[in-house]
Amino acid sequence: MIEAINVSKSFGDNLVLDNVSVRFDPGMCNLIIGQSGSGKTVLMKCLVGLFEIDSGKVLYDERVFSKMSFDEMRMIRQEIGMLFQGGALFDSMTVEENVIFPLTMFTGQTMAEKVERANFCLSRVRLENVNKLFPAELSGGMKKRVAIARAIALNPKYLFCDEPNSGLDPLTANVIDKLISEITQEYNITTVVNTHDMNSVIEIGDKISYIHQGKLWWEGDKDSILKSDNAELNEFVFATELTRKLK
Amino acid sequence: MIKGFLFHIGRYILLMRQVFKKPEKQSIFIRQIMVEVDNLGVDSVGIVAFLSTFMGAVLCIQTAFNIDTPLIPLYTIGFVTRQSVVLEFSPTIISLILAGKVGSRVASELGTMRVTEQIDAIEIIGINPATYLIFPKIVAAVIVNPILILMSMIMAILGGWMAGIFTGLVASSEYVYGIKAFFESYDIVYAMIKTVVFAFLIVSISGYHGFYTKGGAFEVGTSSTKGVVHSSIAIIVFNLILTNLLLS
Numbered sequence: 001m002i003e004a005i006n007v008s009k010s011f012g013d014n015l016v017l018d019n020v021s022v023r024f025d026p027g028m029c030n031l032i033i034g035q036s037g038s039g040k041t042v043l044m045k046c047l048v049g050l051f052e053i054d055s056g057k058v059l060y061d062e063r064v065f066s067k068m069s070f071d072e073m074r075m076i077r078q079e080i081g082m083l084f085q086g087g088a089l090f091d092s093m094t095v096e097e098n099v100i101f102p103l104t105m106f107t108g109q110t111m112a113e114k115v116e117r118a119n120f121c122l123s124r125v126r127l128e129n130v131n132k133l134f135p136a137e138l139s140g141g142m143k144k145r146v147a148i149a150r151a152i153a154l155n156p157k158y159l160f161c162d163e164p165n166s167g168l169d170p171l172t173a174n175v176i177d178k179l180i181s182e183i184t185q186e187y188n189i190t191t192v193v194n195t196h197d198m199n200s201v202i203e204i205g206d207k208i209s210y211i212h213q214g215k216l217w218w219e220g221d222k223d224s225i226l227k228s229d230n231a232e233l234n235e236f237v238f239a240t241e242l243t244r245k246l247k
Numbered sequence: 248m249i250k251g252f253l254f255h256i257g258r259y260i261l262l263m264r265q266v267f268k269k270p271e272k273q274s275i276f277i278r279q280i281m282v283e284v285d286n287l288g289v290d291s292v293g294i295v296a297f298l299s300t301f302m303g304a305v306l307c308i309q310t311a312f313n314i315d316t317p318l319i320p321l322y323t324i325g326f327v328t329r330q331s332v333v334l335e336f337s338p339t340i341i342s343l344i345l346a347g348k349v350g351s352r353v354a355s356e357l358g359t360m361r362v363t364e365q366i367d368a369i370e371i372i373g374i375n376p377a378t379y380l381i382f383p384k385i386v387a388a389v390i391v392n393p394i395l396i397l398m399s400m401i402m403a404i405l406g407g408w409m410a411g412i413f414t415g416l417v418a419s420s421e422y423v424y425g426i427k428a429f430f431e432s433y434d435i436v437y438a439m440i441k442t443v444v445f446a447f448l449i450v451s452i453s454g455y456h457g458f459y460t461k462g463g464a465f466e467v468g469t470s471s472t473k474g475v476v477h478s479s480i481a482i483i484v485f486n487l488i489l490t491n492l493l494l495s
C-alpha cells in the first residue's frame with residue numbers, strides 16, 4: 001500500500017500539486033487520470049522520490065519514504081518498477097541488456113537465467129526477435145513495451161506506469177492494459193497508472209483518482225465514473241462522442 | 248556571480264561524495280572501467296600522437312632558431328625540448344586538449360541521459376546514478392591519461408628529433424645527448440601528479456555539468472560547453488597551484 005498524505009509540490013510560482021491525499025492498495029490497478037498538464041507525472045515522481053515534495057508525506061507500507069535518506073530510499077526502490085512516460089531506455093544497451101540490467105545489478109542469476117527471464121518479460125509485452133536491437137532501432141510503441149518489460153523484470157512490489165499505452169495502437173494498448181492488470185493481481189502488486197485514455201479507465205480502473213487543477217478532484221472506480229455528476233470530471237470523461245454514446 | 252560560484256562548488260562537492268561510494272557490484276564496475284578506458288583513452292591515442300609529434304618538432308625548431316650564439320652548445324636544443332615537453336607541454340597542453348575531447352563527450356553523454364530520464368531510471372532501479380555513471384569514468388581517466396601523456400612525451404621528443412635532423416639544425420647525436428642531459432626523474436613524477444589531478448578535474452567537472460543538465464537537446468549543448476570551459480579553467484588554475492607546491 002502506498003499513501004500520499006497532504007502532498008504539495010510547486011515549481012517556482014506554479015503550484016502543481018495542492019494538498020493531495022490519496023491511497024493506493026495492493027492487488028489493484030490504481031489509475032490517476034487528468035488532463036494533460038494536470039500534474040499526473042509530477043505526482044508520480046513525487047511518490048517515487050524523483051521530485052522532493054514541499055510538504056506532506058509519502059508512505060510505503062507504513063514506511064515514511066519521503067523522510068528517508070538517499071540510501072534508505074534505494075532499498076525501497078529495489079522493490080519498485082517504473083515505466084517513464086518517455087520510456088527512458090538506456091540507449092547504449094540492446095533491448096535484452098536493458099531488460100537484464102536490473103537483474104544483473106540485484107540478483108546472482110547466471111546469464112542463461114537472466115536471458116530466460118528477459119525473454120519471458122518481452123514475450124508478455126508481445127515482443128519477439130528484437131533482443132539484439134538498440135532502442136534507436138525501435139518504434140515508439142516498441143520502446144514503451146521494452147520499458148514495461150524492464151519495469152517488471154525484478155517482480156516489483158510496487159509498479160508505476162506513466163501512460164503505458166500512449167502511442168500504441170488500440171489492440172496493443174489493450175494487451176498492455178490487460179498485462180498490467182494481470183500481473184497486478186497475480187503478484188499482488190500495488191500498481192499506479194497515469195493515463196488519459198478512457199479505454200484503459202473502463203478496462204482496468206479498479207480505483208480511479210481524478211486530478212484537476214492540482215487537487216484530487218474525485219475518486220471512484222470504473223463503474224461509478226460513468227455515473228458521477230461531478231461537472232469537471234464529466235467534462236473529462238465525456239469529451240468524445242464515443243464515451244457520450246456509452247453513457 | 249559569487250553566489251552562483253559557491254552554489255556550484257557546494258553541489259559539486261556533494262556530487263563527488265555520492266560518486267565515491269561503494270559501487271553496487273564489483274564485477275560490473277570493473278567492466279565499466281574497461282569500457283571507459285576504451286571510450287576515453289584508446290580513442291584519444293591518434294590525436295595525442297599527432298599533436299605531440301608536430302608540437303615537438305616546432306619546439307625543437309624554435310629553440311634552434313633562438314640559439315644564435317656559438318657559445319651555447321647545440322645539445323641545448325635537445326635539453327630544452329625535453330624540459331618543455333616533460334614539464335609543461337605534455338601534462339598541461341595535452342590535458343587541455345583532452346579536456347575538450349573527453350570533457351565534451353562525458354558532459355553530453357550524461358546530459359543526454361539526464362534529459363531523456365535515463366538517470367532517473369537508474370535511480371528508480373535502486374542504483375546510485377552518480378556512482379554508477381561517473382566513478383568508472385574518473386577511474387578510467389586517471390589510469391589512461393598518464394599513459395597518454397607518457398606517450399605524448401615520447402612522440403614529442405621523437406618529433407623534435409626528426410625535425411632537427413630534417414632541417415639540419417641539430418645533429419642526431421647532439422640532440423640525443425641533450426635529451427639525456429641533466430635528467431631528473433622528479434620531473435616525470437611532477438608531470439604525472441599534474442596529469443592525474445587534471446584527469447580527475449576533467450571528468451568530474453564535465454560529469455558534474457552533464458549530470459545536472461536541465462531541459463532538452465539545447466541544454467545538453469550548453470552543459471557540454473560549460474564542461475569543457477570550466478575544466479580547462481580548473482586545469483590552468485591547478486597548474487599554477489601544483490607547480491608552486493611541487494617545484495618550489
Ligand SMILES: Nc1ncnc2c1ncn2[C@@H]1O[C@H](COP(=O)(O)OP(=O)(O)OP(=O)(O)O)[C@@H](O)[C@H]1O
Pocket residue numbers: 011014016034035036037038039040041042043085196
Ligand atoms: N521539472 C519541472 N520543472 C518545472 N515545472 C514542471 C516540471 N515538470 C512538470 N512541471 C509543470 O508541472 C505541471 C504538470 O506537469 P505534468 O508533467 O505532471 O503533467 P501531466 O499531467 O503528466 O501531463 P501529460 O498528460 O501531458 O503527461 C505542468 O504545468 C508543468 O509545466
Ligand SMILES: [Mg+2]
Pocket residue numbers: 040041042085162194
Ligand atoms: Mg505526464
